[in-house]
Amino acid sequence: MNSKASTASKDTQQAVPPIAARIAQLMANLGIAALPRNYELLFEALNGNAGVAREIAALGKTPDQLSLDAIALRHALPSHNALAAGKAADDAVRVLCEIAKTAEESQRQRAVAVQELEEIAARMKRDPVLGISDFASDATRLLSLMQDILGTDRMASARIGDLQSHLDSLRSGLVTSREALTHDAVTGLANKAALLSHLNGIFDDKAAAGTCALLVFRVEQLREFAESHAAGADEKTVKRLATLFRQSVKKNDLVARTGPDLFCLLLSDVTREIATGIARRMADKVADTPFPFLDRELPAGFLTLTAGLSMTDSAKTPVMLCEQADQALAYASETGMALRIYSAEVAERAGRTYRGGAAA
Incomplete structure (x- = not known):
């Protein structure tokens, strides 16, 4: 199971400002007010939602707030739900x-x-x-x-x-x-809120649900490559990835997208061995697949997966389960491993990192 792409494209060699800086710059250029809901709207435009990007561009310079809100409402962005409900x-x-x-x-x-x-x-x-x-x-x-x-x-x-x-x-x-x-606006997959809601049901009746596994995958190079191109350029790639993840699970399992380059699988009634096998097969499938990107394809092997795994039998709450999977993923990323299962070693490392950060 590969964890990193072999050679980065020249496009990704360029220094790309972080997304927050790009949003701030776009706000300044277009004269958009620094409201939280506008940050989310521009985040969508710069992270794969080509429809939002096109509609914002069509407004031209200094778009008015009503027009921006109308775009967000048409695309049903979460932070605008309060506006819609009101x-x-x-x-x-x-x-x-x-x-x-x-x-x-x-x-x-x-x-x-x-x-x-x-x-x-x-x-x-x-x-x-x-x-x-x-x-x-x-x-x-x-x-x-x-x-x-x-x-x-x-x-x-x-x-x-x-x-x-x-x-x-x-x-x-x-x-x-x-x-x-x-739901995620680009792929239609469940989002973090839906994942936590589903986990709440599992933890409410652990006996009936059996032992479940949470796999968190980071798609290596996807964020960096997307940020070096036009807004929405990675939409087809993300949708192809979503299809692969959907095809890898049973009917009662849950697939979620929780970040620009993060996908989750919530597997019901499985062992660690089965969950590990699914993670490895998923990684092999992504590594063997070419992905559409603008007018060309990313060759097979360009995108790879790094994964963290946690099990419901080692967590007391849904939030704890997600944190354990995130800690395992962070451990795997920093050590160059393709997959890491949450363990006492991972917990100890996370504690050291937290204490070090707090001390700093």
């Missing part, structure tokens, strides 16, 4: 107010009609002859009132139909918003 809530309140106003007007007209009928009935009861004579003049007014009521009802029915369509649209938007909270 807009949906405002629209829903307005819709309900309009329905209430229509119902109130219809009720008022009906009350007037009932009062007219009660007055006519009272006059006829007091003096039938005079009442019938008066009814002739009242009939025209009463007919006009009833026509107004029927007209209001027809308009109300049409308006309620329009409002129902609008509410259906709002509901669809909220579903999309919820989807964005749990």
Whole structure:
């Protein structure tokens, strides 16, 4: 199982500023406000979401905030879910107010009609002859009132139909918003939030779930190569990787993308040996596969995997399981290993690193 590509492309030899610096520079060039949701939007544009990158470019210089938010809402970015939910809530309140106003007007007209009928009935009861004579003049007014009521009802029915369509649209938007909270925008895979949610279910009933394995893979060279090219250039590569990861697991296993170059496999009811075998087969498959990149292909062997493995029988919580897998991955990366399983040695090394960092 290879852990590093043999020779880096000339494209990756160039010094590439970190993503945070590139975002800050783009904000300054375009006059975009330094809001947290704008950072996420530009991060998407610079890390594989070609659709977002194209739409931002189409806005030209100094794009207004409403246009930027509209792009983020169309692509259902997680940090904009609060905006989407707030807009949906405002629209829903307005819709309900309009329905209430229509119902109130219809009720008022009906009350007037009932009062007219009660007055006519009272006059006829007091003096039938005079009442019938008066009814002739009242009939025209009463007919006009009833026509107004029927007209209001027809308009109300049409308006309620329009409002129902609008509410259906709002509901669809909220579903999309919820989807964005749990899925990666480029690949459609589960994201970190979805992974933790799935793990919560496993840890709630460990006995039923059996022993599960969490594999965290770093795709070596992917981030560096992507950052040396135009925004979104690696989208096809990332999607091909996502397909390979999906094909490597059973139906009940979970595949997630938790970072620009990080993929996770959550394997249910497996042993360490089985999980290790899957990791090695996955690495071999990636190493043997050419990947599309812009108008050419990255040759087989250009991208390789480094992996960290943790098991649910050694962790007390979902967060602990993820931390153990991350520690194993860090150990593997620093020592040049292709795969590392979480162990006491990994834990001790992580503790030393933490203490050293704290002391510094």
